[in-house]
Amino acid sequence: MTPRKQVHLAAHFPGVNNTTVWADPDSKSQIDFSSFAHLARTAERGLFDFFFLAEGLRLREHRDRIHDLDVVGRPDTFTVLNALAGVTEKLGLAGTINTTFNEPFELAKQFASLDHLSGGRAAWNAVTSSDAFTGENFRRGGYLEHSQRYQRAAEVVQATRALWDSWPDDALVVDRAAGVFAHDVPETQVRTSQFDITGRFVLPPSPQGYPVQLQAGDSDDGREFGAATADAIFTGHGTLEAGQRFYADLKGRLAKYGRTPDELKILPAATFVLGDTEADAHDRARHIRLQQVGPQTAIAFLEQVWGRDLSGYDPDGPLPEVEPADNVDITRGRVRHAKDPRAVAQAWRAKAEAENLTIRELIIEVTARQQFVGTPAQVAAQIDEHVQADAADGFILVPHLTPGGLDEFVDRVVPELQERGSFRTEYTGSTLRDHLGLRPPRTAHRSTAHEGARAS
Amino acid sequence: MADSTLFVAVELAGTGVHPASWRRADSRAEDLFTGGYWVDAVTTAEHAGVDAAFLPDSFALQPGGPGVTRGRLDAVAVAARVAAATHGIGLLPQAAVTHTEPFHLSKAIASLDFASLGRAGWEVTVSESTAAAKAFGRKDVQDPESLWHEADEAIEVVSRLWDSWEDDAEIRDVPTGRFIDRDKLHYIDFAGDNFSVKGPSITPRSPQGQPIVAVRATDPASTAVAVRRADLIRISAASPAAARARREDLRTALRAADRDPDTVRVLLDLDIHLADSVAAAATEVLELDQWAAPASAPRAGTAPLRHLGTTSGLWRLLDEIAADRIADGVVLRPLAAQPALARLAELGRNPLTASTFRHRLGLPRPLSRYATAPSN
Ligand SMILES: Cc1cc2nc3c(=O)[nH]c(=O)nc-3n(C[C@H](O)[C@H](O)[C@H](O)COP(=O)(O)O)c2cc1C
Numbered sequence: 001m002t003p004r005k006q007v008h009l010a011a012h013f014p015g016v017n018n019t020t021v022w023a024d025p026d027s028k029s030q031i032d033f034s035s036f037a038h039l040a041r042t043a044e045r046g047l048f049d050f051f052f053l054a055e056g057l058r059l060r061e062h063r064d065r066i067h068d069l070d071v072v073g074r075p076d077t078f079t080v081l082n083a084l085a086g087v088t089e090k091l092g093l094a095g096t097i098n099t100t101f102n103e104p105f106e107l108a109k110q111f112a113s114l115d116h117l118s119g120g121r122a123a124w125n126a127v128t129s130s131d132a133f134t135g136e137n138f139r140r141g142g143y144l145e146h147s148q149r150y151q152r153a154a155e156v157v158q159a160t161r162a163l164w165d166s167w168p169d170d171a172l173v174v175d176r177a178a179g180v181f182a183h184d185v186p187e188t189q190v191r192t193s194q195f196d197i198t199g200r201f202v203l204p205p206s207p208q209g210y211p212v213q214l215q216a217g218d219s220d221d222g223r224e225f226g227a228a229t230a231d232a233i234f235t236g237h238g239t240l241e242a243g244q245r246f247y248a249d250l251k252g253r254l255a256k257y258g259r260t261p262d263e264l265k266i267l268p269a270a271t272f273v274l275g276d277t278e279a280d281a282h283d284r285a286r287h288i289r290l291q292q293v294g295p296q297t298a299i300a301f302l303e304q305v306w307g308r309d310l311s312g313y314d315p316d317g318p319l320p321e322v323e324p325a326d327n328v329d330i331t332r333g334r335v336r337h338a339k340d341p342r343a344v345a346q347a348w349r350a351k352a353e354a355e356n357l358t359i360r361e362l363i364i365e366v367t368a369r370q371q372f373v374g375t376p377a378q379v380a381a382q383i384d385e386h387v388q389a390d391a392a393d394g395f396i397l398v399p400h401l402t403p404g405g406l407d408e409f410v411d412r413v414v415p416e417l418q419e420r421g422s423f424r425t426e427y428t429g430s431t432l433r434d435h436l437g438l439r440p441p442r443t444a445h446r447s448t449a450h451e452g453a454r455a456s
Numbered sequence: 457m458a459d460s461t462l463f464v465a466v467e468l469a470g471t472g473v474h475p476a477s478w479r480r481a482d483s484r485a486e487d488l489f490t491g492g493y494w495v496d497a498v499t500t501a502e503h504a505g506v507d508a509a510f511l512p513d514s515f516a517l518q519p520g521g522p523g524v525t526r527g528r529l530d531a532v533a534v535a536a537r538v539a540a541a542t543h544g545i546g547l548l549p550q551a552a553v554t555h556t557e558p559f560h561l562s563k564a565i566a567s568l569d570f571a572s573l574g575r576a577g578w579e580v581t582v583s584e585s586t587a588a589a590k591a592f593g594r595k596d597v598q599d600p601e602s603l604w605h606e607a608d609e610a611i612e613v614v615s616r617l618w619d620s621w622e623d624d625a626e627i628r629d630v631p632t633g634r635f636i637d638r639d640k641l642h643y644i645d646f647a648g649d650n651f652s653v654k655g656p657s658i659t660p661r662s663p664q665g666q667p668i669v670a671v672r673a674t675d676p677a678s679t680a681v682a683v684r685r686a687d688l689i690r691i692s693a694a695s696p697a698a699a700r701a702r703r704e705d706l707r708t709a710l711r712a713a714d715r716d717p718d719t720v721r722v723l724l725d726l727d728i729h730l731a732d733s734v735a736a737a738a739t740e741v742l743e744l745d746q747w748a749a750p751a752s753a754p755r756a757g758t759a760p761l762r763h764l765g766t767t768s769g770l771w772r773l774l775d776e777i778a779a780d781r782i783a784d785g786v787v788l789r790p791l792a793a794q795p796a797l798a799r800l801a802e803l804g805r806n807p808l809t810a811s812t813f814r815h816r817l818g819l820p821r822p823l824s825r826y827a828t829a830p831s832n
Binding site for chain 1: 478479481485486489490491494495514515516517521522523524525526527528529530532533534536537538539540541555556557558559560563564566567568570571573587588590591592593594621626628630632633634635636637638641650651652653654655656658659660747
């Protein structure tokens with residue numbers, strides 16, 4: 001009998017978003033370290049693979065003012081992850097760090113430091129945030145064209161890996177009698193279209209060699225970058241059918257990079273709502289959605305598509321008669337969803353009319369994400385089904401409450417998954433690569449197979 | 457200690473300031489790149505009543521060949537790693553501003569302040585070396601004036617970002633659906649010779665409001681920045697008399713810069729090696745020097761004061777420094793970290809009780825520069 005495919009789970013700290021129900025009396029600080037520690041400890045108690053932080057380097061604006069309806073404010077990724085390494089023992093620590101507003105030598109040092117200090121638990125979600133809006137916070141200023149972002153991302157990954165590889169595995173000696181601390185460290189040179197780096201790296205190889213690499217872009221370029229370099233993909237394609245299509249697409253791209261399907265895990269984002277009965281769970285889910293999409297938030301979402309001030313409209317009334325304006329900048333700092341606002345408006349109007357929906361009800365429907373709703377046994381069955389059906393290798397769970405939103409899942413769903421034989425009952429390894437079932441990276445000393453993947 | 461207001465910090469440089477310190481049997485050199493090494497070192501200092509730990513850093517690999525300690529962890533990372541394991545000690549990682557973005561530094565130190573419940577500091581440094589410039593490949597090596605002018609601007613950017621959220625910006629106002637009061641968030645709109653930064657920070661204002669800033673005053677350029685901006689000014693001096701004169705000069709400069717000199721502490725570097733007797737300390741240091749001899753290069757700048765001897769001798773020296781106003785504090789720099797840490801408790805300092813680093817320094821928590829008077 002082939003062993004059952006194992007579910008991988010990760011915990012997304014509910015950062016800047018409109019999905020955290022901050023008005024709930026159980027909702028605590030979004031910024032105090034105790035909140036991060038609580039979620040991480042819960043995830044570790046639940047034997048999760050890793051803890052995950054998203055990133056956004058400029059406060060979002062809506063209608064030219066700082067957006068004040070969402071949860072706002074987040075800490076520095078590296079600082080929080082290193083601090084969490086001190087309050088956990090096995091849990092992977094994944095940070096989203098973009099490749100546009102950071103420099104390879106510094107990134108290599110920061111991730112190698114996290115990997116050393118956590119004993120091999122670091123992961124890097126390499127995103128490509130590009131816009132001039134974010135660039136205004138950085139001395140580089142400006143931005144990169146969409147077409148150049150993945151070029152730079154690939155070169156950043158190439159450069160960091162060259163630096164991580166630069167100390168031979170046996171360079172660190174610490175031979176007191178012979179007086180040799182470390183053999184000479186060769187100079188690393190990286191010359192690409194974006195970089196001209198020459199340096200001696202400052203750290204010996206870290207426990208994982210390279211941190212685990214995650215990727216989260218969805219364009220064709222993004223998917224190729226992921227297939228070439230990533231160990232896991234964070235995606236929004238979480239429903240069964242969309243998940244299966246995405247899964248097959250990504251894994252199908254691996255062969256040309258000399259990689260096998262088990263070298264890349266697909267981990268969609270997912271939310272969950274539990275209840276003692278199915279009906280109870282659906283009631284709770286509906287209540288949570290109403291809190292996530294309050295009246296003001298509903299109008300703000302609508303304004304994103306309409307490109308104009310709709311504050312005069314009643315969120316509990318029908319959609320506006322006016323046509324959308326061509327104002328792509330009405331919301332800045334958020335990945336834009338509506339590429340053709342008139343077409344979206346038309347589709348939304350049709351849907352609202354057909355189903356007799358108010359503005360707020362419509363927004364609740366169209367902004368819904370993959371959600372597992374039911375009793376703990378039902379939710380476990382749904383998650384397991386997605387994984388066994390190759391719609392995912394697991395999920396990055398996004399709780400709606402900070403920081404206790406994972407407690408119930410760990411207490412009630414994890415045992416159900418274990419019962420089904422789909423989830424570990426203890427950590428069998430100590431590094432994140434171990435948890436994800438990944439082989440050690442093919443560093444320069446072991447193999448050159450990854451060379452040329454996307455190198456110029 | 458007779459005068460407990462003397463501020464005592466320790467600088468933890470790898471296995472010790474001495475490049476051959478790793479060769480001692482007790483160095484724990486094998487653990488140097490682990491979290492455990494750093495947690496043990498900083499908690500030991502904390503239990504000995506040490507006020508703060510300085511954590512040096514650089515983007516350049518240590519010169520000197522295979523016989524010296526090489527490699528270093530990111531200092532902010534080390535400070536964050538030990539934050540949850542400590543409760544009273546100030547954490548002062550070095551971070552250089554020459555190649556790093558002030559926006560990133562601002563949130564990193566603010567987040568250290570959150571993780572340590574108000575014990576974060578930042579020692580501002582610059583990257584002078586060609587090695588660091590080439591490792592980034594973005595710009596040429598700079599002269600001290602240009603480096604410290606850039607640092608001056610970077611500190612301004614960072615401290616404005618620390619103030620860019622007022623303390624009570626988070627309101628969670630259910631009727632209006634607002635999580636924050638956007639009027640209490642501020643664009644910093646900094647435009648200087650090296651940076652233009654919009655703001656606000658993505659990180660709310662931290663427990664101390666403004667974490668503690670330290671600057672080492674070595675040349676006129678760094679001294680000018682230290683006088684303008686630092687809460688802690690680090691100096692090196694060849695003798696107690698030279699240190700006292702330097703402190704007086706700095707206090708005069710502080711007054712001239714319209715700052716109250718009593719709100720700024722001048723910290724004197726003191727290289728130490730502690731043993732059972734003066735003779736034993738000398739023998740052990742000789743051993744270190746002999747190990748390092750083939751590679752040893754003269755240090756740039758003033759050779760710091762040294763205390764090679766017993767802990768009670770160090771105790772008397774610290775008393776003298778406090779009584780004679782030679783400095784407001786010291787930064788103990790163990791030539792070899794492990795033996796020094798093991799003996800620091802013998803100084804008999806009281807464990808820390810202050811709630812934040814600012815509090816320990818007797819500094820008030822500043823209001824955000826952008827705060828508007830409460831309307832009522
Ligand atoms: C599931 C998912 C999560 C993402 N998370 C972040 C994030 O936390 N920070 C960020 O700057 N970009 C994030 N992105 C944006 C991507 O990195 C990328 O910039 C964006 O998707 C545009 O690239 P594309 O055209 O390849 O999709 C995320 C994207 C996806 C699909």
